[in-house]
Amino acid sequence: xxxxxxxxxxxxxxxxxxxxxxxxxxxxxxxxxxxxxxxxxxxxxxxxxxxxxxxxxxxxxxxxxxxxxxxxxxxxxxxxxxxxxxxxxxxxxxxxxxxxxxxxxxxxxxxxxxxxxxxxxxxxxxxxxxxxxxxxxxxxxxxxxxxxxxxxxxxxxxxxxxxxxxxxxxxxxxxxxxxxxxxxxxxxxxxxxxxxxxxxxxxxxxxxxxxxxxxxxxxxxxxxxxxxxxxxxxxxxxxxxxxxxxxxxxxxxxxxxxxxxxxxxxxxxxxxxxxxxxxxxxxxxxxxxxxxxxxxxxxxxxxxxxxxxxxxxxxxxxxxxxx
Numbered sequence: 644x645x646x647x648x649x650x651x652x653x654x655x656x657x658x659x660x661x662x663x664x665x666x667x668x669x670x671x672x673x674x675x676x677x678x679x680x681x682x683x684x685x686x687x688x689x690x691x692x693x694x695x696x697x698x699x700x701x702x703x704x705x706x707x708x709x710x711x712x713x714x715x716x717x718x719x720x721x722x723x724x725x726x727x728x729x730x731x732x733x734x735x736x737x738x739x740x741x742x743x744x745x746x747x748x749x750x751x752x753x754x755x756x757x758x759x760x761x762x763x764x765x766x767x768x769x770x771x772x773x774x775x776x777x778x779x780x781x782x783x784x785x786x787x788x789x790x791x792x793x794x795x796x797x798x799x800x801x802x803x804x805x806x807x808x809x810x811x812x813x814x815x816x817x818x819x820x821x822x823x824x825x826x827x828x829x830x831x832x833x834x835x836x837x838x839x840x841x842x843x844x845x846x847x848x849x850x851x852x853x854x855x856x857x858x859x860x861x862x863x864x865x866x867x868x869x870x871x872x873x874x875x876x877x878x879x880x881x882x883x884x885x886x887x888x889x890x891x892x893x894x895x896x897x898x899x900x901x902x903x904x905x906x907x908x909x910x911x912x913x914x915x916x917x918x919x920x921x922x923x924x925x926x927x928x929x930x931x932x933x934x935x936x937x938x939x940x941x942x943x944x945x946x947x948x949x950x951x952x953x954x955x956x957x958x959x960x961x962x963x964x965x966x
Contacts, residue, residue: 672732672910673860676707682738683801684714684829688848688931689895692766693737695927699918710737712826717804718742719754719864722898726759730900736760739806740894744950746804748958748966756901762943763897764912767921767933769872770868770892772852772875774861775838775844784865784884786842791820798822798847799833803965806893809954810846810867812961815828817888837861848893849932858887867891874932894946894961895933912939 677700679693689713697708713721722742728734736742743757775781781790790796791814800807803826814820825842827833834851836842838860845852849872855861856875865881866872867890881889895917899908916937918924928935938946957963 650914663898664943672907672914673704673706675733676709677732677733678712679737679802680721680725680734681710681712682714682718682736682742683712684779684831685712686851687830688769688850688933689737689739690935691850692895692927695702695924696915696918699921699924700914702901703914703918707777709865714802716750716754717746717802717808719750721758723754725898726900728900730907732903734761734900735911736898738896738921740896740947740950741804741806741809742898743896743947744828745806745809745954747951747956748955749804749963751964756912757841759901760766760898761901761908762947762953763899763908763939764915765938765943766895766897766915766932766945767928767935768868769849769896769931769933770864770866770880770890771810771846772849772856772872772878773844773846773864773881774837774852774856775864776840777859777862778840779862781844781862781864784879784881784886785826786865788818788886789822791822792818793821795821797825797842798835799825799827799836799842799847801847802826802827802828806891809957810891811817812963813891815958816948816960818886824936824949834861835924846891850930858882865962870959871889873929894936894950896943908939943948 681690681693692709701708719736722736725734727737748935780785798811808824811824812823830848832850835845837845838855854876856863863878865879865884867881
């Protein structure tokens with residue numbers, strides 16, 4: 644009799660537990676605050692974009708969307724945190740493509756496997772702005788190439804493995820320049836290094852460079868995108884300047900833990916895509932010099948895989964590594 648009662652109680656508890664678990668799994672997202680881990684310091688393009696989208700989603704869903712900046716190791720620190728997070732839609736990575744397209748080639752050991760993260764959405768793309776300190780006397784991209792072939796020029800980037808770092812290596816290979824890479828902890832300090840004259844120049848995100856260009860503290864020479872920047876329409880592209888081989892664009896990507904269920908991935912992608920469709924966020928993309936991409940699923944995977952192969956060829960040719 645006692646055993647029967649005990650079994651009945653155990654079965655009842657199990658049923659209650661399973662029922663509660665099922666309700667938890669089917670609870671609509673978001674049922675609690677969501678963390679956007681940004682893999683670069685505050686003030687950069689990916690940080691600004693994450694906060695803008697978070698503000699819209701917070702108003703829409705009535706839940707907090709918190710941006711947590713985790714810079715370091717060219718985005719690996721923040722990416723690793725998300726890779727090891729629960730695959731429940733409450734911790735997402737906001738950053739750029741380099742954690743999947745450059746870092747695996749240059750780091751001897753990665754803290755996570757590429758499969759530990761998967762792209763939720765490739766939001767946008769943008770070029771970089773090639774600029775130098777006015778004291779260099781360099782006025783055009785052609786002048787820059789000549790100077791960089793004749794003498795060493797120190798060039799800042801947002802860190803080892805960043806797009807600016809890769810661009811320096813591209814230039815040294817394809818244009819025979821003598822650029823020396825100087826890494827900083829993010830785009831903003833790399834820009835200020837040019838302003839302060841700590842380095843002769845940099846190839847960095849346009850929105851961070853442009854105020855200093857307008858203030859005559861940096862001389863803009865070219866943009867690395869396929870088209871001219873909407874923020875700096877008077878600045879030629881590298882192709883227009885005669886250096887098409889130096890075209891380079893950055894992808895701004897949202898990623899989720901690798902084992903996030905596909906239905907949840909679709910829910911998350913739709914929420915972010917809907918937010919980005921709002922006029923104020925389209926305007927924000929323009930302000931950040933970003934061209935909307937909106938790629939998810941297999942299209943996003945193919946785009947990242949193509950860049951992985953392209954950058955791998957450059958990196959192997961230069962021996963570019965980070966300890």
